[in-house]
Amino acid sequence: MLALGKLLELTLAGREPAAKIQLTVEGARLRWLTEGALEITPPVASDCGLDLILSAGVHGNETAPIELLDRLLRAIARGELKPRSRVLLLFGNPAAMRRGERFVVQDLNRLFNGVHEQSSGFEALRACELEQLCVSFFAQPGRTRLHYDLHTAIRASKIEQFALYPWQAGRAHSRRELARLKAAGIDAALLQSKPSTTFSAYTYATLGAEAFTLELGKARPFGDNQMVNLDLLEQRLHAIIAGCEPEDDPSLDGLQLFAVAREVIKHSDAFTLHLPAAIENFSELPLGYLLAEDLGDTRWTVEEPGARIIFPNPRVHNGQRAGILIVPAGDVNLA
Numbered sequence: 094m095l096a097l098g099k100l101l102e103l104t105l106a107g108r109e110p111a112a113k114i115q116l117t118v119e120g121a122r123l124r125w126l127t128e129g130a131l132e133i134t135p136p137v138a139s140d141c142g143l144d145l146i147l148s149a150g151v152h153g154n155e156t157a158p159i160e161l162l163d164r165l166l167r168a169i170a171r172g173e174l175k176p177r178s179r180v181l182l183l184f185g186n187p188a189a190m191r192r193g194e195r196f197v198v199q200d201l202n203r204l205f206n207g208v209h210e211q212s213s214g215f216e217a218l219r220a221c222e223l224e225q226l227c228v229s230f231f232a233q234p235g236r237t238r239l240h241y242d243l244h245t246a247i248r249a250s251k252i253e254q255f256a257l258y259p260w261q262a263g264r265a266h267s268r269r270e271l272a273r274l275k276a277a278g279i280d281a282a283l284l285q286s287k288p289s290t291t292f293s294a295y296t297y298a299t300l301g302a303e304a305f306t307l308e309l310g311k312a313r314p315f316g317d318n319q320m321v322n323l324d325l326l327e328q329r330l331h332a333i334i335a336g337c338e339p340e341d342d343p344s345l346d347g348l349q350l351f352a353v354a355r356e357v358i359k360h361s362d363a364f365t366l367h368l369p370a371a372i373e374n375f376s377e378l379p380l381g382y383l384l385a386e387d388l389g390d391t392r393w394t395v396e397e398p399g400a401r402i403i404f405p406n407p408r409v410h411n412g413q414r415a416g417i418l419i420v421p422a423g424d425v426n427l428a
């Protein structure tokens with residue numbers, strides 16, 4: 094196998110490869126760009142016109158997607174998976190991956206779309222670097238842009254594999270992309286309705302890619318991910334990279350669509366979340382339920398029929414999202 098196929102090993106060891114460019118037998122080029130970043134370029138004659146960004150490890154302790162990208166890259170480096178798409182593989186937060194922690198100083202996935210410019214520290218620099226890597230990767234005009242940012246969640250989930258679909262003014266979410274995700278084993282999608290500072294929101298709204306955050310089960314240490322079955326997603330990523338995707342059924346039956354009702358923001362150290370510690374993502378909350386309290390008279394009470402909670406986390410920094418209240422999406426305008 095080509096040495097650059099061991100990007101994960103190199104990244105975890107904090108090492109730079111001696112050779113930055115290597116070619117597979119079929120002539121695909123692997124190019125190491127910087128820590129945790131590798132570009133794969135198919136031979137010109139077989140290029141299918143897709144620019145695909147696959148990222149994982151934006152949160153350093155979310156190992157199942159990191160292992161998935163490692164398997165894909167090794168298959169390419171062994172010549173078993175023959176790319177026809179250009180691919181940018183990114184391990185988002187190498188320092189946090191080495192520590193097995195979500196982040197080092199601050200949550201990298203809150204620093205995109207320019208927020209890093211008003212901040213400092215390791216993650217702010219990395220957000221800037223990741224944005225530049227994506228801009229350069231997408232520089233060629235007339236090509237199709239797709240980005241999957243792969244994550245796992247802190248807690249268990251009633252719906253284990255789901256997507257968060259970013260938002261941009263005047264742009265409808267794509268039925269074709271949702272059908273593709275359904276075929277890849279994704280059971281639900283949360284359609285965002287406002288701008289965001291996550292990585293996928295950056296590539297979607299600023300760079301015009303189709304882009305998603307994919308949540309793929311519960312975060313566990315390296316080597317401990319046997320419970321997560323990512324076979325369908327892995328097969329689909331193989332097919333996308335190899336430029337040989339099957340035609341998808343355009344029906345979205347079986348894919349649950351949700352909309353954001355409200356984001357719960359933690360304003361102060363007095364913030365209290367009234368949920369059991371082991372509550373699962375997508376748990377339903379009854380009308381009138383007192384969900385959270387904060388300084389002064391701030392109270393979060395459930396007012397939306399059918400409301401469910403995802404990502405409840407009272408330990409976030411003040412000013413950040415401590416949970417999202419979601420509801421089943423009504424009539425959705427899809428492109």
Ligand SMILES: O=C(O)CCC(=O)N[C@@H](CCC(=O)O)C(=O)O
Pocket residue numbers: 152202244245246247248257291293306403404405406
């Ligand atoms: O389990 C949790 O509480 C967080 C899981 C996670 O990291 N989710 C992403 C979602 C990103 C998005 O909203 O697109 C995050 O919080 O960064």
Ligand SMILES: [Zn+2]
Pocket residue numbers: 151152155244245246
């Ligand atoms: Zn994450």
